[in-house]
Amino acid sequence: MQGTITLKRRPRLCMGAAIAGKKEGEGPLGGGFDQVIEDDLFGEESWEKAECRFFYTAADTCIRKAGLTHRQVDVMLGGDLLNQITSASMAARELKIPFLGLYGACSTMAESLCIGAMLVDAGHVRTALCAASSHFCSAERQYRFPLEYGNQRTPTAQWTVTGCGASLLSSDERLPAIARCTHVTIGRVTDLGIADANNMGAAMAPAAADTLARHFADTGRSAGDYDLIVTGDLGQVGHDILLELMRQRGTPLAKDKYVDCGLLVFSPDQDVHAGGSGCGCSAIVLNSHIMERLRKGEIHRVLFMATGALLSTTTSQQGETIPGIAHAIVLEGEQPCSGA
Amino acid sequence: MLWSLTKAFLVGGAICTIGQVLVLKTKVTPARILVGYIVTGVILSALGLYGPLAEFAGAGATVPLTGFGHALTNGVKKAVQEIGFMGAFTGGLTSTAAGIAAAVFFGAITALVFKPRPK
């Protein structure tokens, strides 16, 4: 098989920061975020500027929590959902950290972690910052309809998360470590003919199954070797489909050891239909809830896999089906597992 | 008046419900449904089928978008009777001018007064 890289030097995941919007703050994970921004505009003049500020704030918070200055970060990797990933690049304009912009749709958090971990592992950089953001309002107007338009959401539709998560990776022994990055598995673009942009979970689930299968084959591991397998934003539909696809492949996932960030971030009574989505979804859940559990030693070995739907409004209108992708990274907590 | 309101309610509701069946049963987007409605209104009206319905149900037939199509056809026919061939180009928009102008005007004003707000 192909796509899995073993990180021999086990780069350290030192710190995470999550800045979330109001609705996310009201969700089940609300207490764990570094900051909940009640104003969707974040004091700015437009949704795009607000998202940029989410990005900047998350990056800045993460660096400061680690006790570093902006100049001590060698590279920043990240992106968002907007055209030409402007939120990330305009935040990078202010941060003045060498910047590689990434577009992996909602898989961006995992994509940035994979590349960052490889750069640190290879010794090219000492410290890398990885981040991804999304904003409900800016995504809605770009991909769907104006906010005031009275359209009906279908039951399979998902709710774009407003927020940004940032993680700091480093080889510096002096920095604290929450976890070590041990393997990355790079996703293949997979498309099983889903064209319905209101059912992203179904479009992305085959890519997740493909990445998982290759990861297991390459590492000789099985789902049982992980305390937790985390997907990005498959939502209820994609979550159920992935369980079914893995069962069909003969490598079933245990239901209690598989979670989806899109289902964790909102509670069902928040009227989000199939769950949360967007780059920010997996980013804020990883950098608050998952990292906290790693830090406490409740879980030890985690496979974090964010999925992305690589469509645009143009390809959608031209009738193209939706290509999906999923990147995975293995995180091993520094704390010995207290649970099992 | 009560009877005319009832007629409008029953017929208008039925026309909307057909649209909702399309929303729920097919993957047709609302924008396509609306285009389908207005073109259907134009055609039904040209075939002389929509006039009697509008006669019976009043606003129940004219307020839905099919009624917009009906007004387009009526306007075109009237203009052709009055000024001949060129009426085919003037009649439609003349008879629907109020709705369109109101939407444009109030749209512009609303956009100047209100700000977009999160859900």
Add this chain to the structure above:
Amino acid sequence: MFDKNAKPSPRRQDQLDRYKRLVERMSPNSQMGKGLLRAYWLGGAICAFGQFLQEAGKMWLGMNNTAAGTFCSTVLVFLTALLTGIGVWDRIGQYAGAGAFVPITGFANAVVSPAIEFRREGLVLGLGAKLFTIAGPVLVWGVSASVIVGIIYAIWPW
């Protein structure tokens, strides 16, 4: 992929078909009965209110039929614009679906909502240019169809 006439191999086609069935099985369906009921009552209510406006115009404001019809659509458009502006209409639309977008209120909402949303890109290229992004197709095809009807009518009046 780039050969237009190429069909997926039987094996691939089988995989696509099986996945399509799996997705249909796993995806929740909209609740039919509830959705239809909501569309019926709200759509009907909007039309009945329109009828009331027409009758009121004729009875109390001394309007003729044409003026009353214009009065009805203008008031409905105005109220929708207002409800859209204060952020209520999107909830009504979510609730009633076609019951809200099939009447002229839906046309008004489709014009007003992009005007508000794209105001930030400026008065000309934002508000002005984007005003008809959603409602434009309705006018394009409605007016085109009516012109065709008019031409036919001019040649063979019936």
